[in-house]
Amino acid sequence: MKTAIVTDSTAYLTQEEREKYNINMIPLCVNIEGTIYDEEIDITASEFYDRVRGAKEFPKTTQPPIGKFVELYENLAKEYEDIVTIHLSSGISGTFQGAVQAGDMVENVNLFAFDTEVACYVQAMYAKEAAKLAQKGASGQEIMAHLEALQDTMNAYFIVDDLSHLQRGGRLSAAAALIGGLLQVKPILHFQDKVIVPFEKIRTRKKAMRKVEEQLIAAIEKHGSLQATIIHANCEEEAREWMNTLAATYPTVDFTLSYFGPVIGTHLGEGAIAVGWMKK
Secondary structure: OOEEEEEEHHHOOOHHHHHHHOEEEEOOEEEEOOEEEEEOOOEOHHHHHHHHHOOOOOOEEEOOOHHHHHHHHHHHHOOOOEEEEEEOOOOOOOHHHHHHHHHHHOOOOEEEEEEOOOOHHHHHHHHHHHHHHHHOOOOHHHHHHHHHHHHOOOEEEEEOOOOHHHHHOOOOOHHHHHHHHHHOOEEEEEEEOOEEEEEEEEOOHHHHHHHHHHHHHHHHHHHOOEEEEEEEOOOHHHHHHHHHHHHHHOOOEEEEEEEOOHHHHHHHOOOOEEEEEEEO
16 A cells, blocks of 8 residues: 555544554544543543533534644655545634645655545545545545545535534534524534535424435435435434434435534534435
C-alpha cells in the first residue's frame, strides 16, 4: 500500500472497522462540566448520554489540535507516499482546515484532504471506500477522484426532537430554532452548502420518518443500488426497527446501523435519528 487513510472520530467507525480497513482516526473532544474527553477513546456514546442527562452545563466540543494531525502525518510519511484525510463538513467544524494546515507542515508525503460536507457514518462510508482502493494500491489522486464522484450520489437527512442543542452550539440560526420551537414540529434537517439547514417541518416524528423515506426512494430510483446507514442518538431500538423495515422494503440498499457519538450528539441531542446514503 502506498496511500494511508485518515478520518476523524465523528465518522463513528468501530475499532474493528478501523482495524479491518487500516483507517487512522483523529479524535475530536467533548468537554462535560470541565472534564475533556477524546471521543471514541475516553468516553463511549452511551456513557456520554448518561452523563449529559444529569449535567448542569451544556457540553462543549472542540476540534483536534493541529499538533495531533502533524504527529500522525509524520509517522505515516515514514511508510506511505500519499495520505488521504477525510473529515466532517468544514461548514460545522474547523477540523478539515486543521488537517489541511497540518499537511502543509509535513514533508516527504502528499496530503489529499477531502471535505465530506456531511458527518457521522456517511463520512465513514467515504473512509471505507477510500481504504478499499488504498488496499488495492490506488494513489491519493485516484482515491480523491472516486470520492468526488460519489459525492454527487450522497445525501443525509436527520430528525431531531429539539432544535435548541443545534442553536446553542452555533450550528443552526436562532431564527430556524425559533420556528421549530413555536410550531412544536419535528424538523427534518440536512446539509446544504456544507452547513445544517432545515429541509422540512413536519408535525409528527412518524410523518417525518416517512418523508425521509420518500427521499431514499427517489435516490434509489436515480442511482439504483445504494449503501445506507441509520444513525441514532441513544434510541437504538427504534433505529434498528426502522432499519430492518427499510432493508426488507428496499433490497437493493445495504444498510448499516450507527450512532451519533458525543461530539455530534452534543449538537443534535438525545433521540435524534437519521438516514444517509450514497451509491455502492
